[in-house]
Amino acid sequence: MIRLDGVTKRFGDKVILRGIDFTVPQGQVACLIGPSGSGKSTVLRAINGLERHDGGVIEVGGLPVTDANLSAIRRKVAMVFQRFNLLPHRTVLENVIEGPVHVLREPRDAAEAHAMTLLARVGLEDRASALPSELSGGQQQRVGIARALAMRPQAILFDEPTSALDPERVGEVLQVMRSLAESGMTMIVVTHEIAFAREVGDRAIFMADGVVVEDGPAREVLTAPRAPRTQQFLDRVLNPL
Amino acid sequence: MSEFLTDTIQFMPVLLRGLGITIVLTLCALATSIALGICWAIMGMSRNAALRGISLAIIHTVRGIPIIVQLFCVYFVLPDLGIDLPPFLAGVIGLGLAYSVYQAENFRGGFGAVDRQLVEAGLSVGMSDGMAFRRIVLPLGLRAALPSFGNTTVMLLKDSSIASTITIAELTRAGQLLAISTFKNGTVYVLIALLYLAASLPLAAFVRTLERRLARR
Numbered sequence: 001m002i003r004l005d006g007v008t009k010r011f012g013d014k015v016i017l018r019g020i021d022f023t024v025p026q027g028q029v030a031c032l033i034g035p036s037g038s039g040k041s042t043v044l045r046a047i048n049g050l051e052r053h054d055g056g057v058i059e060v061g062g063l064p065v066t067d068a069n070l071s072a073i074r075r076k077v078a079m080v081f082q083r084f085n086l087l088p089h090r091t092v093l094e095n096v097i098e099g100p101v102h103v104l105r106e107p108r109d110a111a112e113a114h115a116m117t118l119l120a121r122v123g124l125e126d127r128a129s130a131l132p133s134e135l136s137g138g139q140q141q142r143v144g145i146a147r148a149l150a151m152r153p154q155a156i157l158f159d160e161p162t163s164a165l166d167p168e169r170v171g172e173v174l175q176v177m178r179s180l181a182e183s184g185m186t187m188i189v190v191t192h193e194i195a196f197a198r199e200v201g202d203r204a205i206f207m208a209d210g211v212v213v214e215d216g217p218a219r220e221v222l223t224a225p226r227a228p229r230t231q232q233f234l235d236r237v238l239n240p241l
Numbered sequence: 242m243s244e245f246l247t248d249t250i251q252f253m254p255v256l257l258r259g260l261g262i263t264i265v266l267t268l269c270a271l272a273t274s275i276a277l278g279i280c281w282a283i284m285g286m287s288r289n290a291a292l293r294g295i296s297l298a299i300i301h302t303v304r305g306i307p308i309i310v311q312l313f314c315v316y317f318v319l320p321d322l323g324i325d326l327p328p329f330l331a332g333v334i335g336l337g338l339a340y341s342v343y344q345a346e347n348f349r350g351g352f353g354a355v356d357r358q359l360v361e362a363g364l365s366v367g368m369s370d371g372m373a374f375r376r377i378v379l380p381l382g383l384r385a386a387l388p389s390f391g392n393t394t395v396m397l398l399k400d401s402s403i404a405s406t407i408t409i410a411e412l413t414r415a416g417q418l419l420a421i422s423t424f425k426n427g428t429v430y431v432l433i434a435l436l437y438l439a440a441s442l443p444l445a446a447f448v449r450t451l452e453r454r455l456a457r458r
């Protein structure tokens with residue numbers, strides 16, 4: 001479904017990605033973990049072309065990520081952002097139908113009906129006419145997930161979806177993501193939630209300094225890591241004191 | 242005092258007609274300045290270096306010349322080049338152009354204040370750059386530009402008095418003619434000042450209301 005082959009990226013003379021290879025098959029939930037600055041978010045943003053990679057190949061559903069294909073790629077893979085990025089001047093419902101109505105050219109009433117079922121799925125059907133500023137962070141992120149689903153994507157990229165939330169609000173978002181995973185959605189999740197990655201992820205990809213250090217079944221990588229760098233990272237995250 | 246009142250009653254119709262022209266002139270120049278200002282702002286943000294250069298050149302040139310000189314250029318110099326404009330149109334174009342560079346700076350600031358991540362959210366659902374600009378940057382940027390925009394609009398209303406120098410019978414010119422023919426300078430200029438205030442205070446209040454209303458949405 002999503003394939004990366006030797007992907008490199010630099011900002012100026014700073015090398016961010018030094019050759020990333022992995023393939024995420026359809027229906028898999030792959031969690032990208034690793035220290036800040038390891039290039040996890042850059043990988044995610046390169047997949048839907050928000051960052052252009054310098055070398056290597058990225059393919060989504062067999063289609064290479066190039067400038068010419070950007071629009072087609074972005075209709076296939078939706079993105080959920082750390083800071084939600086809901087449009088502040090539009091209601092929850094308007095945020096969800098923005099892409100379907102204006103990009104996919106769905107009829108407005110069909111798009112609204114679909115949006116309402118998605119809002120029900122994330123538990124927010126009663127807030128459809130609220131503005132984002134009237135919602136908690138957790139609620140805003142659930143709207144962000146509904147907005148992603150509204151595009152009927154083949155895969156969803158999550159860029160640290162719970163990092164900007166109050167600790168108490170993290171659970172409600174992770175639960176929605178778990179139910180998505182159980183419905184068979186292909187997901188790549190950049191996260192620091194090790195427990196989520198272990199329980200919900202099929203696969204964990206540990207990155208550091210622009211390379212994939214370890215890649216395997218989530219439970220294995222996160223409970224019995226083989227690489228010293230992975231062991232060190234998990235030890236620090238799980239036992240901060 | 243009673244003389245002031247009778248003079249006021251006598252002068253008011255002439256001054257109010259002048260105020261009417263001032264308001265129409267201001268609104269026309271405002272519309273011109275907004276259209277041109279958005280143009281300069283968009284050109285200034287373009288990826289095309291030539292467009293950015295043109296925008297910068299226009300902004301710096303126009304901003305560096307006094308408005309009264311610009312009006313003279315439009316009204317007295319263009320006819321030498323074969324472009325003969327009636328005074329009102331010359332006033333609209335001159336004031337509109339002069340103010341477009343301030344509007345451009347207002348809009349540029351507003352567009353720049355729009356969170357880049359919101360644009361990325363639009364791009365990530367497949368919007369083109371143009372659509373993301375129209376649907377995200379434009380509405381949010383104009384909103385962010387509103388306070389300085391209101392300020393500029395009030396300044397434009399007042400600076401429309403400069404059009405009196407190219408024979409447009411707006412409020413200031415109407416007043417000058419009255420003062421010259423009646424020698425009642427005091428009365429006339431107090432009335433002119435009050436009429437400008439009467440127009441600018443509601444304008445400022447209107448912009449503030451608009452700001453508040455949009456802030457809620």
